[in-house]
Amino acid sequence: MPELPEVETIRRQLTAKIIGKTLEGKKIVKVRRRAKVLLVDFARGGSLAFHLKLTGQLIFNGQPSRATRKVFNFDDGSRLIFNDARKFGWVKKLKDTKFLEEKFGPEALDIKLGTFTARLARRPNAKIKPLLMDQKFIAGIGNIYSDEILFAAKVHPARRVKTLSRREVKNIFQNIKKILKKAIEHHGSSVKSYVDACGRRGDFVKYHKVYQREGEKCGRCGGVIKRIKIGGRSAHFCGQCQI
DNA sequence: TCAAATGTTTGATC
């Protein structure tokens, strides 16, 4: 799944649907997100934690299918379906979620420019795309949005951090916020299997400028969109205007 | 049949 915008979409929808319901005798008081982990908090402590990895789905009042791994039944007869075709995802009960604070870096939507710049300065030799996807460096960005952010900032995904100008750093920073927020407004990107908590597909794919658009013409400069491997993942970028 | 896929972890190597 599901990068920050997709998990955040599900978080918001579940907040509206399941707060106040009771699950296995425990009242739900909050639905939170930390990095790409979704947390359902109970009144007397403890949480249910979900990670959807690549193909996980959480559908409120969905119908079970072959991909269904778990069904959570609420006291009022409604339910939450956890699907995951590839079985990489997980759900677990946590007594304490404090460790999640240190497990991940600052939230992408919360980080300040000064913090972002200071953290970059500690990793001068890292390539920018894998660094943006490093959850310990900054939390919430994955393969789709790192490509889109770097396209918007006109920065090549393999650029070393130490070669970035202050202006480029600011540009990347501003586009992290801008693109993630816009993607949330569109309920995320349904490239393949992702659907939101209502079982609907996200709309943001039509705004992708480079992700999975190899061979197409760049909408900004007319160059050709390329795909290369960086850190074992596909990186999509315009070979002409991303320097 | 082969390649690639929204994520993360682990181990090897320089």
Next chain:
DNA sequence: GGATCAAACATTTG
């Protein structure tokens, strides 16, 4: 410690 890469997890899709 950093950086890079391959492999692993299990399955679907083109």
